Amino acid sequence: MQHYYFSRHAKINWLTLDRFSNYSSEDLLNGAFSIHWESEGDHILEFRDQLEELSDEILEQRFSERIEFRVKDRKQHREEVDAGLFFNAPAAFADYGRWARNLTWTIEQCIALSMGRSPDVLSLDALRSAGSEALHSDFGREYIGRLEIAWNWISIGQLAETATPTEYLVWLNQLHLDFPPGLIQALEAFGNEIIDWKAQSESLTSQVEQLREEMSTLFQENQNWAVAYENLQTTSGGLIEELKERLGQAELALKVSGLDEVSNEEGDSPDPRSLKSLHKIVYAMAVKKYHFDATQDEWPAVTKILNDLELAGLQMSRKALRGHLKISAETAVKELGK
Structure with a gap:
C-alpha cells in the first residue's frame, strides 16, 4: 500500500526513530513521539544519509515493511496484555443456560452476553475501573462501541433499555453484530424462537397488499x-x-x-284439381313402369323417363322432371295417408 500522505522526509524520520529510539509500536503507529535533532549522533546521521540516497520506490518498500512489522508487534503486545485483563479470566465467560432462563435482559447484559462474557463480570463500570489498558483494548473498544450504538437506538425510541432476549438478538442480527452460537442454542433450548416479528408483520402486510x-x-x-x-x-x-x-x-x-x-x-297452370289428378297419374305410372321410389336418395327412374321422353321426341330438363315427381309423390302420400 502506498503511503501517499507521508512525505519522503516524514518517512525518513519515522524509519530513523524505528531504528534507534525506544518508542513502542503503539507510540510509533499512533505518532506519539518527538524528534530531538540535536541528540542525534554520527551513526544516526549516517543512517539518515543512507535513506536519503534511496529511490522513492525502495524507501516506500522499507517503510511499508516496517509498518507491517510494527502492526504485528502491536497486535501481539495487545493480545499479551488482554490475556491478563479481567474480562479474559476463566470466571468472566458467560453461562448461557443461566441467562437464557431470564425473561428480560438489560441492554448492558445483552452486550456482555453478545461478546461471550458474563454480565456479572463485564460492565461499563467494571471496564472503567480496570484502567486504560482495559478501556483501550480491542475488546474494551468493541464493548463500548456496541453500547454507543445501543444507546443511540434507545435515544430515538427504536430499542428498549430492558427487553426480551429474543428482541435483543433480533436487533443484533439486524445490525450484523455477531454473537456466540451457544447463546442462541441456550435460548432455543427453553423454547425461544429468534424471529423478527416486526419484519414478519411488514412482510405479510406487503404480501397481502400484493394479493389485493x-x-x-x-x-x-x-x-x-x-x-x-x-x-x-x-x-x-x-x-x-x-x-x-x-x-x-x-x-x-x-x-x-x-x-x-x-x-x-x-304453359299456363291448369286447374288445381286437374293438376292434382295429373300428379296422381304421374306417380302411379312412375312407380309401376319405372319403379320410382321417392324415399331413396338417388332416383334412377328420372334417367329412364328422360330417355323415353327423348325417344318420343319430347324435351324436359332433369330438374323440371324431378320437381314434377317430387310434387306427385307428395300428393300421393297425402292421398294415401287419409
Whole structure:
C-alpha cells in the first residue's frame, strides 16, 4: 500500500526513530513521539544519509515493511496484555443456560452476553475501573462501541433499555453484530424462537397488499371478459338471425324458381284439381313402369323417363322432371295417408 500522505522526509524520520529510539509500536503507529535533532549522533546521521540516497520506490518498500512489522508487534503486545485483563479470566465467560432462563435482559447484559462474557463480570463500570489498558483494548473498544450504538437506538425510541432476549438478538442480527452460537442454542433450548416479528408483520402486510392488487387486476379482467362475452353473444345472435332470414329468402327464391321453370315449360297452370289428378297419374305410372321410389336418395327412374321422353321426341330438363315427381309423390302420400 502506498503511503501517499507521508512525505519522503516524514518517512525518513519515522524509519530513523524505528531504528534507534525506544518508542513502542503503539507510540510509533499512533505518532506519539518527538524528534530531538540535536541528540542525534554520527551513526544516526549516517543512517539518515543512507535513506536519503534511496529511490522513492525502495524507501516506500522499507517503510511499508516496517509498518507491517510494527502492526504485528502491536497486535501481539495487545493480545499479551488482554490475556491478563479481567474480562479474559476463566470466571468472566458467560453461562448461557443461566441467562437464557431470564425473561428480560438489560441492554448492558445483552452486550456482555453478545461478546461471550458474563454480565456479572463485564460492565461499563467494571471496564472503567480496570484502567486504560482495559478501556483501550480491542475488546474494551468493541464493548463500548456496541453500547454507543445501543444507546443511540434507545435515544430515538427504536430499542428498549430492558427487553426480551429474543428482541435483543433480533436487533443484533439486524445490525450484523455477531454473537456466540451457544447463546442462541441456550435460548432455543427453553423454547425461544429468534424471529423478527416486526419484519414478519411488514412482510405479510406487503404480501397481502400484493394479493389485493392481483385480485383487483383479476376482477377487472373478469369484468372485461364478461363484457366481451356479452358483446359476442349479442353480435352472434344478430348474425344467426340474419343468416336464418337470408336462408329463408334463398329457399323461397329456389322454390319460386322451380315452380316458374315448371310453369314455363308447360304453359299456363291448369286447374288445381286437374293438376292434382295429373300428379296422381304421374306417380302411379312412375312407380309401376319405372319403379320410382321417392324415399331413396338417388332416383334412377328420372334417367329412364328422360330417355323415353327423348325417344318420343319430347324435351324436359332433369330438374323440371324431378320437381314434377317430387310434387306427385307428395300428393300421393297425402292421398294415401287419409
